[in-house]
Amino acid sequence: MIDLVVVGGGPVGLVAAVHARLAGLEVVVVEAHPQRRDKACGEGLMPAALRHLQRLGIDPPGAEIRGIRYVDGRHDATAAFDHGPGRGVRRTALSDALEARAGALGVQRIQALVDDLQVDSRRVVVAGIAARYLIAADGLHSPIRTRVGLDAPRRGPRRYGVRQHLGVAPWSDLVEVHWTPSTELYVTPVGPDQVGVAALGARPLDLRRAVAGAPVLAERLEGAPVVSGLLGAGPFLQPTRGRVAGRVLLVGDAAGYIDALTGEGLRLGFEGARAAVHAVRSDDPARYEREWSSMTRSSRWLTRGLLSAASSPRLRAQIVARAERHPGVFARAVQVLGG
Numbered sequence: 001m002i003d004l005v006v007v008g009g010g011p012v013g014l015v016a017a018v019h020a021r022l023a024g025l026e027v028v029v030v031e032a033h034p035q036r037r038d039k040a041c042g043e044g045l046m047p048a049a050l051r052h053l054q055r056l057g058i059d060p061p062g063a064e065i066r067g068i069r070y071v072d073g074r075h076d077a078t079a080a081f082d083h084g085p086g087r088g089v090r091r092t093a094l095s096d097a098l099e100a101r102a103g104a105l106g107v108q109r110i111q112a113l114v115d116d117l118q119v120d121s122r123r124v125v126v127a128g129i130a131a132r133y134l135i136a137a138d139g140l141h142s143p144i145r146t147r148v149g150l151d152a153p154r155r156g157p158r159r160y161g162v163r164q165h166l167g168v169a170p171w172s173d174l175v176e177v178h179w180t181p182s183t184e185l186y187v188t189p190v191g192p193d194q195v196g197v198a199a200l201g202a203r204p205l206d207l208r209r210a211v212a213g214a215p216v217l218a219e220r221l222e223g224a225p226v227v228s229g230l231l232g233a234g235p236f237l238q239p240t241r242g243r244v245a246g247r248v249l250l251v252g253d254a255a256g257y258i259d260a261l262t263g264e265g266l267r268l269g270f271e272g273a274r275a276a277v278h279a280v281r282s283d284d285p286a287r288y289e290r291e292w293s294s295m296t297r298s299s300r301w302l303t304r305g306l307l308s309a310a311s312s313p314r315l316r317a318q319i320v321a322r323a324e325r326h327p328g329v330f331a332r333a334v335q336v337l338g339g
């Protein structure tokens, strides 16, 4: 029997596996897909997420991000990160860097779609592998979360995200968020001649139409070639009753998700992965639940607050104006989210 099986070889599952190896645990990652996959993501690694990876010996290529800018056509607010830059990184480049580090540390990777799970008081068995613990990093719609009964009823707006890349040199080292009456558009520099554009909102969500609704952005992107396929994800809101069921610990998006509008899924996922591995190592899974709650509290609070403002047409129309009028408050929020 090994120490740990991680289900899901996305960024959070691979970071969990790297933490596990560095803690001296024997770990296997089970991933459904044979090759690294692209995924809908704004691709902004917040400063704390980037530092987390660098401490693990992972330094993916990308474009530096120095802060966040909110724009709505009439108002404009910018806040720089106080504790070093973040980085815009293509998901494919992030996967390559994570897989290389995991492989170098001796993480075993098995390709299998996990559709069954046996758990008892001593061990967990999936895909023919018996382990003391299972970390489920199987994403937003986590089948394992459902299987162990940790889904909670969903009450709230059903929001989705789509993204695509355009071949244009970044005009800024900020992540720009263009607020329109129905959509938030995120522009992230990811390389010397490429930006990612993600749109978040309710369905139907049409990226081209959303960009047309943000004239400042539409002008910037006019005529730029599309250089990646359109990918989408959602609905975002995935409430959970908890993160631990016996020997199963949920991490990353599987641990519960509110919305992508604060762009910190990877940061929270990496920090959660570290905490889950520590709990496994100390044979105290309940410790993970406590740590997760305290480490995500301010982000959850901010995300819910911003989401609630974004859902009210009256408040939504004032978000950028208020950020412009209260730069200190905006800057503090950006530090909480960026870490």
Ligand SMILES: Cc1cc2nc3c(=O)[nH]c(=O)nc-3n(C[C@H](O)[C@H](O)[C@H](O)COP(=O)(O)OP(=O)(O)OC[C@H]3O[C@@H](n4cnc5c(N)ncnc54)[C@H](O)[C@@H]3O)c2cc1C
Residues within 6 Å of the ligand: 007, 008, 009, 010, 011, 012, 013, 030, 031, 032, 033, 037, 039, 040, 041, 042, 043, 044, 045, 046, 112, 113, 114, 115, 137, 138, 139, 140, 143, 160, 161, 162, 163, 198, 199, 232, 233, 234, 251, 252, 253, 254, 260, 263, 264, 265, 266, 267, 269
């Ligand atoms: C439009 C959009 C914009 C975003 N912008 C940002 C941003 O700018 N910055 C940021 O930090 N975050 C952002 N996020 C959030 C971020 O993408 C997620 O938080 C992150 O991808 C979570 O990673 P994960 O490893 O938990 O899950 P995933 O990346 O979803 O990985 C899950 C893995 O599990 C595998 N899997 C699933 N089921 C099984 C199974 N049964 N058996 C085996 N394998 C399985 C899947 O194949 C997949 O590889 C954004 C999200 C969206 C949708």
